[in-house]
Structures are given as C-alpha cells and as structure tokens.
Amino acid sequence: MTRTPSAVISPTGTPHPFGGVFAMLAPHMAALDQFLLGQLAAFEPEIRAMVNYCIDTSGKRIRPALVFLSGWRDADEVSPELVRAAVVVELVHLATLVHDDIMDSAEVRRGRRTAVREFAPTAAVLLGDALFAHALHLATQFPTTEVCAAVSESTRRVCAGEIVQSLRRGSTDLTPADYRRIIDLKTAELFRVSCYLGGRLAGSEDGYVGALDRFGRHLGIAYQIYDDLADFFGREEKIGKTLGTDLASGKFTLPLFALMDRLAPSEREALSGEIGGLRPSQPALRRMQMLDLGVFDAVEAAVQGEVSAARAVLSEWPGHLPTRHLLALSDVLLAQVAALRPVG
Amino acid sequence: MTRTPSAVISPTGTPHPFGGVFAMLAPHMAALDQFLLGQLAAFEPEIRAMVNYCIDTSGKRIRPALVFLSGWRDADEVSPELVRAAVVVELVHLATLVHDDIMDSAEVRRGRRTAVREFAPTAAVLLGDALFAHALHLATQFPTTEVCAAVSESTRRVCAGEIVQSLRRGSTDLTPADYRRIIDLKTAELFRVSCYLGGRLAGSEDGYVGALDRFGRHLGIAYQIYDDLADFFGREEKIGKTLGTDLASGKFTLPLFALMDRLAPSEREALSGEIGGLRPSQPALRRMQMLDLGVFDAVEAAVQGEVSAARAVLSEWPGHLPTRHLLALSDVLLAQVAALRPVG
Numbered sequence: 250m251t252r253t254p255s256a257v258i259s260p261t262g263t264p265h266p267f268g269g270v271f272a273m274l275a276p277h278m279a280a281l282d283q284f285l286l287g288q289l290a291a292f293e294p295e296i297r298a299m300v301n302y303c304i305d306t307s308g309k310r311i312r313p314a315l316v317f318l319s320g321w322r323d324a325d326e327v328s329p330e331l332v333r334a335a336v337v338v339e340l341v342h343l344a345t346l347v348h349d350d351i352m353d354s355a356e357v358r359r360g361r362r363t364a365v366r367e368f369a370p371t372a373a374v375l376l377g378d379a380l381f382a383h384a385l386h387l388a389t390q391f392p393t394t395e396v397c398a399a400v401s402e403s404t405r406r407v408c409a410g411e412i413v414q415s416l417r418r419g420s421t422d423l424t425p426a427d428y429r430r431i432i433d434l435k436t437a438e439l440f441r442v443s444c445y446l447g448g449r450l451a452g453s454e455d456g457y458v459g460a461l462d463r464f465g466r467h468l469g470i471a472y473q474i475y476d477d478l479a480d481f482f483g484r485e486e487k488i489g490k491t492l493g494t495d496l497a498s499g500k501f502t503l504p505l506f507a508l509m510d511r512l513a514p515s516e517r518e519a520l521s522g523e524i525g526g527l528r529p530s531q532p533a534l535r536r537m538q539m540l541d542l543g544v545f546d547a548v549e550a551a552v553q554g555e556v557s558a559a560r561a562v563l564s565e566w567p568g569h570l571p572t573r574h575l576l577a578l579s580d581v582l583l584a585q586v587a588a589l590r591p592v593g
Numbered sequence: 594m595t596r597t598p599s600a601v602i603s604p605t606g607t608p609h610p611f612g613g614v615f616a617m618l619a620p621h622m623a624a625l626d627q628f629l630l631g632q633l634a635a636f637e638p639e640i641r642a643m644v645n646y647c648i649d650t651s652g653k654r655i656r657p658a659l660v661f662l663s664g665w666r667d668a669d670e671v672s673p674e675l676v677r678a679a680v681v682v683e684l685v686h687l688a689t690l691v692h693d694d695i696m697d698s699a700e701v702r703r704g705r706r707t708a709v710r711e712f713a714p715t716a717a718v719l720l721g722d723a724l725f726a727h728a729l730h731l732a733t734q735f736p737t738t739e740v741c742a743a744v745s746e747s748t749r750r751v752c753a754g755e756i757v758q759s760l761r762r763g764s765t766d767l768t769p770a771d772y773r774r775i776i777d778l779k780t781a782e783l784f785r786v787s788c789y790l791g792g793r794l795a796g797s798e799d800g801y802v803g804a805l806d807r808f809g810r811h812l813g814i815a816y817q818i819y820d821d822l823a824d825f826f827g828r829e830e831k832i833g834k835t836l837g838t839d840l841a842s843g844k845f846t847l848p849l850f851a852l853m854d855r856l857a858p859s860e861r862e863a864l865s866g867e868i869g870g871l872r873p874s875q876p877a878l879r880r881m882q883m884l885d886l887g888v889f890d891a892v893e894a895a896v897q898g899e900v901s902a903a904r905a906v907l908s909e910w911p912g913h914l915p916t917r918h919l920l921a922l923s924d925v926l927l928a929q930v931a932a933l934r935p936v937g
Contacts, residue, residue, distance in 0.1 A: 293753035293778065295760070348722060352715040371696040371759045374718055375752045378692060378725065382749035385729045389742035397741050398733035405726035408719045409637035415715045416639070434637070 270314070270577045273324060277317045278310055280332045281339070288336070291383060299376050303343050303364055311472070312338045312443045318578060319447025319461045321571045333387060334396060334446045340384035341404055342439060345411070347377035352415055353494055396446060403442040410434025419499035419525045425506060429470070436476075437469030444468075447571070457569055460562050467559035468579060471552045475586050477502035478548045481536055482589040496523060496530045504539060504548050511542040545590060552586045614658070614921045617668060621661045622654060624676045625683070632680070635727060643720050647687050647708055655816070656682045656787045662918045663791025663805045677731060678740060678790045684728035685748055686783060689755070691721035696759055697838055740790060747786040754778025763843035763869045769850060776817040777810070784813030791915070801913055804906050811903035812923060815896045819930050821846035822892045825880055826933040840867060840874045848883060848892050855886040889934060896930045 271278075285304045292300045313335035320331045349355070350363040351370050357363065365373040381404065388397035414431045417423055444465030448458035480495045481504055495502050501524055509517055520535070522528035539545050556579045563572045615622075629648045636644045657679035664675045693699070694707040695714050701707065709717040725748065732741035758775045761767055788809030792802035824839045825848055839846050845868055853861055864879070866872035883889050900923045907916045 291749075293750065293757070295757045296753050299756070345722075348718050351718055369759075370714075372756050374692050374695055374721075375756045375759065377718075378689075378722070379749050379752035379756065381722065381725065382745050382752060386742060386745035386749065389738040389745060391738070394733040394735070394738050394741060397738060397745075398730060401726050401730035401733060401741075405635075405723050405730060406637065408723035408726060409640050412643070412716050412719045412723065413637070413639045415713075415719065 270574050274314055274317055277327050280327045281313050281335050284332050284336050312342055315443035316447040318574045319444040319571050320451035321574055330450045334450055337384050337388045337400055338443050340380050344377045344381035345407055347373050399442050403438050406434050406438045421501055421521045421524050423501045432470055432473040436473035437466045440469030441465040457566055460566055463562045464559045467555050471555035474503050474552045478504055493532045499524050499526055504544055507544040507547045508539055549586050614918050618658055618661055620671050624671045625657050625679050628676050628680050656686055656783055659787035660791040663788040663915050664795035665915045665918055674794045678794055681728050681732045681744055682787045684724050688721045688725035689751055691717055743786050747782050750778045750782045765845055765865045765868050767845045776814055780817035781810045781813030785809040801910055804910055807906045808903045811899050815899035818847050818896045822848055837876045843868050843870055848888055851888040851891045852883055893930050900927055
C-alpha cells in the first residue's frame, strides 16, 4: 500500500508529504477545505483575514485523515458528519499551533511566517482562542453533546501536556516516563480523539471504537517521536517549519535522551548546558553524534515499536473497512521515519 | 434596594465591592465556589496548582450573579443547573482574564500577581486554554447542546473584541462606534449570555429570555464604560488591579475620547502622543482635566444612559421575579460609578 510521497498528489495540487493513503482522501480533503473556508463568514469581519491566514490549505491534515479513515465506509461517500468532525479537530489543532508558536517563538510554519510573527503575540493569543471557540461551536452542531464533550476534554489534555512541557523546558532531569506523558497529552490525545470520533460517527460497535481509540493513541505517540527526530534530521523545505528548535529552546526530547545516555559522563555536562541554555547549541555536532552513537537507530526503533503496538490493536479486527486503510497510514509513517536518515 | 457596598458581606467574608443584591446570593455563591474548587480534580495533576491560583474566590462574580438572578425563582432554591452554568461563564471569564493580562502585561489582578507574572507568559497562554476547554466541557454536561453552543459562540465574540482592541492599540483614529463595537464584543457579550442562560435554564418564556438577553447586553456595555472610568478614578486597593494602564498601554477608551473632544486643538497632539506611546503618559494631569472639563460627568451620563436602556427593556416585564433583582443590580452599578467621583 505504501507509495513514495512524490507519487501522490494532494487535493491542493502539491505532493502530500505523507503520500500513500492520502491520495484516496482527495474528495474528503476537498470537502474539508471547502467547509473550512466556509467558516470564515462565521468570524467577525475584523478578524477574518487573520483567521484566513491560519486556515491555509497546505497542512498535512493528518488528524482529519484519521477521522475519515476511522469512519471509512465507502470510497464514494463523503459523509457530512465526518467532514464536520474533521474540521473540528483540525481547527483545534490550528489553534494549538498558533499558541505553540508563541511559546516557541517560532518564525516559520508551513513554509511561511507564523501567526505570532505576522500579527504580534498579543493578537495571536486571542486568534488561537477564537479558532478554538469556533471549533467547539461547530462541535455543538451534532445532535448530542458527545462530540463537543470529547473534543473539549481532549483540548484540555493537549493544553496540560504543553504546559508541562513548557514548565520543564531547559531541564534534563526529565525521565523517559515524563517525556512519554507529555507527548501522550500534547499529541497522542488529538490523534486518539480523531479516531474515536470517526468510529463513533460511522456507527461502529463499541469494541471497534475502543480499538480505533487505542490505535490513534499509539500512532500519535509514534508520530511525535518521528516529529522530534525530524527536528534534527528533517529538511526544512520539506517539513515546512523552522527545525533545530528543540535543542535551542531546551526541549528534552527522545533523541536528546538517547544521546545523553550514550555520551561519556564527561561530555554530558556540555549537552546539559546546551539544553539548559547555558551554552550555544551545536546542532551539527549533535546530529553527527546521533548517527555515530546509534541514536537515530534507537529512536527509529521507538517509532517502530509504537507503530507495532498500534497495528496489533487493529489486527484483531481484520474484516472492518477502516482497518486496512489505517494500517496503510501507519506504513506511511514508518517510511517517513526511514526517509529522515541522511544518505551516505 | 440599593445598599452601600460596605454594608454587605460577601460569601467569602469580605465586603463585596458591589454589595447590594449580592448579599442574597450568598448561598448561590457558596455553591459556585464549592463547584469551582471541585473542578480542580478534573485537571491533570501537574497543572492543578496553576488552575487553583486562577480559581480564587475573591473575584466580583458579576457574571455568575447575572446567571443566578436571571434564573431567579425562589430564594431558598439553589438550582444545580444554574450553578453549573454560572461556573461555565465564570471559567470562560477567568480564561479571558489570564489572556488579557498577557496582552496588557498586567502585574496585579484581584490584589495579587497575575498568572502571567506568576507562571510566565508561555504557561499562562496554555493555562487560559485549559480553563476555557474545561468550561466548554462542563457546558456539555447539560442535556442538549444549547448551553455549549451559546457559550462557545460568545467566547469567539469576546476574543474578536479583544483582538480588535489590540489591533487598534495606540491609535486615536477610533470612532465612538468602533469603541462601542469593541466593548459590546469583549464585555457585553458574556453579560448577555449569562442573562440568556439564566432565563433559558429557568424555563422562562422566549419573550422574557429575549428581554433578559438585551438587558444583559446593555448592562455589560454600561459596566465596561464604568470600568474604563475606574481605570482613571478608581482606588487601586479597592479595585484590586493595576490602574492607569489604559492610557499607558494605548487603549483609547471613552474617558479619553471625551477628553480629546474637549481639549483645545493645540493640546490634542500631546494626548495623542501619550496614547500612541510617543510621550510618557501624564495620568494625574489627565485626571484633573477630566474633572475640570466635564469628562467625568459625560462618561457617568453614558453609563446612566446604558443602564436606563437596560432598565427599559425589563420594565415591560414587571411581574417576573428576576426583574426586581436585576433592576437592583443595575442600581448598584450606578452607585459604583457615582462613588468613583473624587471627594471635594
């Protein structure tokens, strides 16, 4: 099922960086984009241009893909309920990106200036709030409170994860369990709820919805570990955001854990100093060490382990339509991690 | 019905700054505080201390009061539905305060360090998000999506108002209509929805709910004009927040509009420079001019005008129980404005 990314054209006409199963989602993503653009009118005229800037169409749309694939019934059907749920999770994600970029003082996101650089941090804080409020408002347009309840709880957990990460910034006394807890909250939670909502809205039985939920959580953890590796080994023009910010901003991620473990005790203090902001960061040196000391391999293995756990959950439900497509999506993630490895 | 503020003791044991009808809400406010504190357990352990810092019990609780009074049926009854709705609007309000204080770089709120000073801006951004997400989650615990829909839409409007204000900061080419639009969105909206929810949850007929809604909106505009006057004429120990920030931070509020109108053309440039941050602000001089040139009177008259409009809406419904109490609340606001006038 896995194709090379360049072989696949996304709904917006450019190759989707994740390729693969995204190709069959073209009509769904077109409906998503149309729905998203249609929401502009719901915002006050004074802030529409700012909202429009955030609702661009160049994101990877992974969370919407999880909603669509988890609720998959028929290739010809683009369910309006799934489109609305996909818009809700994507808007929540966009809102958290706006606020994350404030925290990270990030310059570039999706190949252009971040909202915080474009509009100043004060406006960006409230722009994120407005996006989030509108997401929750759309979530109330389902017949029951279930979608809104699930999404608002997830959002609180995403924020809690980001807060914990921000409080521990620059600190190297984090344990691997702390790291896992942070990425479970800040990333896996929204992956999880995307799969959960897809399954629920498609009317799947409770057992399968539970499996989708657990699949999404494992995939989200795998994705964040991939993303943390990409911060060191990605190519900026491909990833579309400023890279190398984790070390520079003191985020102690899995690649840095693994490197710290493998450095001689005498060399650890220098790395701690870089993470703690006491010394200038040396990303080129750290990348080289990561390759030489087997850090890349170890982190790739961690992604593979989480993807295996995700796949194992769904393997008990081979006859259900979403299963095959979600397994294909997890293949794409594995291919993306492998593609980060420098050539030669 | 209006009593002097000092004659009334709030549920937390200190005189409520607004006194009056708040006295009869003591059991309601106690239930509100208990419910609010009970929510701490719903937050991730790592952020509970921060949430607790925000959920203090020393706020004025005006929006909860509007929920309780608009849904008033019987003094002996503390309706759990009204308590939950009051908690929802208060949490949304607390979340916006956390974000506003980031934008204003405010040091003091409710007599102590703001969350942004206590926890750093990055954590405060996400703390506000978590409070807001939890408010919306509580709003999903009603039988239908109506409360969540109303509150999420209101929140988006509040954010839009704050964004517009922030984009126009330092500018004196605002019109009075722009100012009214900003305060309608950023303040009156949450007053309005508080009254609306109280009426709806109490099962009032649509006509009366509409009247409560319009009353809340006028009262919210009146309250914000009062608050803008208090920024110049309040006493810090009584208001509990840093005063004089509007001029220093370039917010062109009604007192400054009215002053600009009354200054000789030759003097206007200096005031524009203070608002635009080109000259140091001269709050003592501006206060003196506001008194001498009738600005205080004009702004007080504007508050009275909005309160009159609010009262007129309810006067068509004299037999309904909330009417009397809400009129008493509007009396309290008038007394508060009058009390801002310097003695002698």
